[in-house]
Amino acid sequence: xxxxxxxxxxxxxxxxxxxxxxxxxxxxxxxxxxxxxxxxxxxxxxxxxxxxxxxxxxxxxxxxxxxxxxxxxxxxxxxxxxxxxxxxxxxxxxxxxxxxxxxxxxxxxxxxxxxxxxxxxxxxxxxxxxxxxxxxxxxxxxxxxxxxxxxxxxxxxxxxxxxxxxxxxxxxxxxxxxxxxxxxxxxxxx
Numbered sequence: 001x002x003x004x005x006x007x008x009x010x011x012x013x014x015x016x017x018x019x020x021x022x023x024x025x026x027x028x029x030x031x032x033x034x035x036x037x038x039x040x041x042x043x044x045x046x047x048x049x050x051x052x053x054x055x056x057x058x059x060x061x062x063x064x065x066x067x068x069x070x071x072x073x074x075x076x077x078x079x080x081x082x083x084x085x086x087x088x089x090x091x092x093x094x095x096x097x098x099x100x101x102x103x104x105x106x107x108x109x110x111x112x113x114x115x116x117x118x119x120x121x122x123x124x125x126x127x128x129x130x131x132x133x134x135x136x137x138x139x140x141x142x143x144x145x146x147x148x149x150x151x152x153x154x155x156x157x158x159x160x161x162x163x164x165x166x167x168x169x170x171x172x173x174x175x176x177x178x179x180x181x182x183x184x185x186x187x188x189x190x
Contacts, residue, residue, distance in 0.1 A: 002147055005140040007108070008069075009098040012136055013090040014061040027056040033064055033081075033088035038072055042079040042109075043168035044161070052088075061089045062096070069097040069105050071112060073134045076122060078112040080105055095136055104150060106157025114160070117145055 004010070032053045040046055064070055066083040074093050081088075090096065099105055111118055125138045147153075 002144045003140070004097075004142045004144065007100055007103045007144065007147075010136055010140055011062060011096040011098065013092045013094045013096070014059075016091040016093075019055060019057050019059050019061060019089075021055050022058055024056065024058070027058050029054055029056050030061060030063070030087070030089035033070070033085060033090040033094065035072065035075060037085050037088065038070065038075070038077060038079050038094075041070075041082045041085060042077065042113075042161075043164050044082065045165065045168050045172075046084075055089070063087050064090050064096065067105070069099060069108060071095045071097065071139060073136070073139075074132075076112075076134055078109045080109065093133075095139055102147065102150070103144075104153035104157050106161055107153035108157075110157055110160040111144060112142075115145060118142055 032055070034052055037052065064081045064085060064087070066081055066086045068081040069078060070081055070090065071078040072094055078097075097105075097108070099108065121142055122134060122138065125134065148156075
């Protein structure tokens with residue numbers, strides 16, 4: 001049985017409370033990678049207006065790059081970072097995966113987000129816990145289902161991401177249609 005730690009190296013985000021903010025305008029300005037960015041990256045869309053916090057610091061911080069696999073220890077969701085979020089700072093609420101060649105990034109995300117056996121392992125790890133936050137150790141020790149050939153992994157991962165994007169687009173269409181109908185009703189009511 002393969003574990004996540006056999007397939008990847010995990011890097012924890014920067015501890016937010018240890019980052020020293022500076023007022024020096026020449027210091028690098030970082031935008032925090034948050035749940036809104038993760039959700040947008042998962043469906044390859046900008047989902048509304050981001051209210052991401054920014055910070056200027058001279059500290060060495062962990063940032064995401066396009067193509068990185070990132071996992072939220074809060075929501076338990078994973079995604080691949082898009083180029084629009086290149087260089088964003090990620091905090092200790094997130095973990096970045098450095099994968100080996102035996103597992104496809106999109107397939108791993110599919111497993112982390114959808115696989116029943118992984119969901120069960122997470123649930124067992126949270127039992128008795130007051131704080132619903134996963135730990136890096138839990139993620140590292142997750143047992144993966146039987147690893148299929150990389151070509152099949154790529155196909156499954158691609159279909160998964162395409163389906164998520166299609167769902168998000170359909171949801172957007174429904175919301176826009178609803179807004180149009182409501183506006184027409186408002187106008188006829190005036």
